[in-house]
Amino acid sequence: MTQTPDDKIFGPQGLISQFHENYEYREGQVRMANAIAVAFEEKKHLIVEAGTGTGKTLAYLVPAIAASIKHKRRIIISTGTKNLQEQLMEKDIPFLQKILPTKFTAAYMKGRSNYACIYRIQKSDDQPILDGIDEVDHFAEVREWSRETETGDRAELTYLPENLSFWSRVNAKSETCIGQKCPDFEPCFITRMRSRAESADIVIVNHHLFFADLNVRGNQFGKVLPDYGAVIFDEAHLIEDIAADYFGFQTSNFQLDEIARDASTLPIADAIAVAGITKASAKVAGLAEQFWSRFTQGRGGDGRFPLLADAFAVRGRDGEPVPTSHGEAYHALDDALSRLENDIDVFSEKLPEAESLVRRIRQGRFDLDFIIKQADRNYVYWLERRGRGVFLQASPVDVSSLLQDKLFEKVETCVLTSATLSTNGGFSFIRNRLGLPPGTTDSLVAPSSFDYQSQAIVYLPKAMPDPRAAEFTQIAAAEIVNILHSTMGRAFVLCTSNSSMKALFEIVSSRVGYPCFLQGTMSKTGLLERFRGTSNAVLFATSSFWQGVDVQGEQLSCVIIDKLPFAVPTDPLVAARAKFIDDNGGRSFFDYSVPQAVITLKQGIGRLIRSSTDRGVIAILDPRLRTKSYGRDFLASLPRMRITSDLADVREIFHQYDDSAV
Secondary structure: OOOOOOHHHHOOOOHHHHHOOOOOOOHHHHHHHHHHHHHHHHOOEEEEEEOOOOOHHHHHHHHHHHHHHHHOOOEEEEEOOHHHHHHHHHHHHHHHHHHOOOOOOEEEOOOHHHEEOHHHHHHHHHOOOOOOOOHHHHHHHHHHHHHHOOOOEHHHOOOOOOOOOOHHHHEOOHHHOOHHHOOOOOOOHHHHHHHHHHOOOEEEEEHHHHHHHHHHOOOOOOOOOOOOOEEEEEOHHHHHHHHHHHOOEEEEHHHHHHHHHHHOOOOOOOHHHHHHHHHHHHHHHHHHHHHHHOOOOOOOOOEEEEOOHHHHOEEEEOOEEEEOHHHHHHHHHHHHHHHHHHHHHOOOOOOHHHHHHHHHHHHHHHHHHHHHHOOOOOEEEEEEEEOOEEEEEEEEOOOHHHHHHHHHOOOOEEEEEEOOOOEOOEOHHHHHHHOOOHHHEEEEEEOOOOOHHHHEEEEOOOOOOOOOOOOHHHHHHHHHHHHHHHHOOOEEEEOOOHHHHHHHHHHHHOOOOOOEEEOOOOOHHHHHHHHHOOOOOEEEEOHHHOOOOOOOOOOOOEEEEOOOOOOOOOOHHHHHHHHHHHHOOOOHHHHHHHHHHHHHHHHHHOOOOOOOOOOEEEEEOOOHHHHOOOHHHHHHHOOOOEEEOOHHHHHHHHHHHHHHHO
């Protein structure tokens, strides 16, 4: 018989209740823990939707620890964000190590760029890496810290600015690592991190690191994580997009600039060779600038754009093949990189830095060639601009077969959990998108401990125009003003685009007397602190505030959503996925666009009720919830709450709240 977590741990008089001052018995938590224990014993995969208030971290940690000790196999916990990763390692794991009779060890691993490189910091004394005199003191502090820290984790540098321009030149990223040839290999923070992970029962990572490891396992680069017998994915709704990034190819202007810069600073004693390499690296830098400039001409602002194969095609002129201007720029750049590679390769056997740089140049040339030629029809090719960065990418259109082959068929048990995985009461969407084998995958919806029926109300205003109508913004703004007067501010206004966010902010902030904050005016952490510390505040935000944000209490009493959060259909990756589904006999709008939007909407709504005492209103201004047939799918996927179109009902819930607080 399968052993499952029982009352000794999760019961009203169990271990957790004895040591956790805020513990409440939750049926959903117990059901989730039992289901995970069964999945480990029966070597099956499991999908668990655990709504806010379920207590899912303890629900998966307890059976994971038990299974790891019993079967003597390491278990990976992969999170969607570093914040959750740190919460597990700094709060939940120490708590369980204190109360559980079974002793276990745990370690966490972050991406290499989070850690300082001892060798590069020491070498930096002889190299110009600082952009200005202001950074001299900051670098001195980093150097002193690197001699004292046990972990080398940049997160410890809380007293320094978030954006240190020189950090990329002194961190331990894999591109510049010289591995076991490094004189500081033994004391290296990466070596120490891996050693701790190799001896741990539970290893906490994030999705980016997990899929970076999954992509390189079995090839010449070996592995990033220690071997494991099972994995639990928290915030599993993020997996598809992150996996697509790591199974794809990418190059950028930053990457090539760094190659040219590092080439010109190689510690080579031969003055003639140095002069040649310096000249070759300068040529790469110049040609790279010409190449990337062709992707900024005629395009307005940041965003994603399709990368057209015709831009690089060879066209005939009087019978002679002539490349396009993009093609000419690419071939000139590739030739310059090839010459630089050859010049540096002469020193590869004697100089580890040269060997590492040659490897980076070859990989960069391969990635760029793959993207430019666009020969593989299973990939979508696209360009992204972010600030000063220009990125060329190739992403697999469908990751389900890759995940099935590399993950679900090789790992005995994978548990996927999140507050938002089901659509319309089922898990077919997430199963299909991720390639989970139907015969070996169980599922569970763990009930939330919150009483949404009494704690929250859904407000759907009457007579709203179609979101594509010209008058929508003005009418939506007027509706938001009315709602905010009913809730006395205390609201998030979550928008589906930057333009909508800014337009609504401009109109609404001038019509209400409440403090209004706008995403982008300061850091996300800073905005949340200001919001939490300001009475009756209103925050206007977009995608990054739809998930992973926790504001408990009456400070956040209302979440207003302007439109149903459909992905932009012209986004290259979205368009390619839709075409793939349609070409294979599916209906992309109903099979992909609607379920994806449902999950995103559930994430946004999840910002409101964060404790059993929270109350508030969800206002959705998009009339398609009632005018379109697919609106039923959205409503059916939400927690059971009262729906109204009368603002008086909205005001009433706050009167009830105020009365109950007296």
